[in-house]
Amino acid sequence: MSKVYVQSGQLVVPDCVTVPFIEGDGVGAEITPVCQKIVNEAVKIAYDGKRSIEWMEVLAGEKAFKQVGEWLPESTLAAFRDYLIGIKGPLTTPVGGGITSLNVALRQTLDLYVCLRPVRWFKGVVSPLKEPQNVDMYIFRENTEDIYAGIEWEQGTPEAKKFLNFLQNEMGVTKVRFPETSAFGVKPVSVEGSKRLVRAAISFALQHKLPSVTLVHKGNIMKFTEGGFKRWGYEVAETEFAESTFTMNQYDKLKHDLGEESAKAAIAEAVNTGKLIVKDCIADAFLQNTLLMPDDYSVIATLNLNGDYISDQLAAMVGGIGIAPGANINYATKHAIFEATHGTAPNIAGKNVVNPCSLLLSSVMMLEYIGWDEAAVLITNALEKAFENGEATNDLARFMPNGTSLATDEFGQRIVELL
């Protein structure tokens, strides 16, 4: 068993690395072995057999409940904590009391504050856009705060009544339209939570030499929470990355103080000297803009709920959830869990038709995260070739003019051949 560990702030990765994995419920049993086979082969080819992955199964979801009577055993959390990285298939959300979502529990326990979703188009995959090749974005979604914190009270309960009393009597709130029948939710957005997310997005953009980071928010309406996110985001850029960024906040100040020509000259110089441009966009306009001019955007930093909507829209623009990868990361501790972003797809489970690409591309993200880029590139290239040939699982192949529908295991075998 060889663990990835952190030394002087950097990941140290042994040549034979142990990766804990959760197989996943429903289609998990089909996609997980296919992905592991492809990854093993890619690593073998890329490093002449000198590197390898030892997969270590840990339990979660229905499989865990059946085997040990718990949905998320402590030993699983301990493995992800110890081994730093891990990968998971989709999990059924247990209905009824107890844990509401296993995914949320994993994110909270390890404080995985970034949900990273890269979005790119593969030639051959049918997209609703005219120019899907212009879509190349990385969404950094804040993963621990916002209205997702789960602080809410049901309509008609004593708690809702108590909260209403507090609002009306102690805070002087008079704006609740139907006070007696309202449910309430609380939206915490902090300086630390916002700054660490934006810091991660800017660092990633600089490391990968990407042109811009866009802070997406609804600060025009929610001035202190979403507006705070934008303000603190600009602050991070201007104080912690002053040498390497130019912000639209600075542009606006220059325009105000010295006029538009000076501001334009400053931004032109920033672009010419390779500075990262940090800008912001109101969430609703942003969703429209991604369809009309996707090439204006590269790295997106946003709050939890906005990030949820944005992730699904962008995924749909390049082929849907069957092909959208994701990772939950804490860039301070370096803990990272890579995951299939779709659910357990019970309607197709056991039929050997599920698309393994979401988990496979998440495996590619994992390889990149540990610095095994050569193996990652082999898999990405093989996928590009397959899609260009019209070879895909049915969810994608049925829309391709030259499409051939392959079963999940056949598709996996084809990717291995194309590596």
Ligand code: NAD
């Ligand atoms: P789903 O993503 O499982 O399925 C939605 C639709 O997309 C279905 O028609 C399904 O067949 C299709 N689909 C999903 N993934 C596919 C793939 N890889 N290839 C081809 N088609 C695919 O969402 P749902 O039906 O709303 O949820 C089912 C279960 O999954 C629920 O228990 C839910 O809580 C859980 N879920 C888990 C996660 C997760 O673990 N990350 C995410 C979403 C839903």
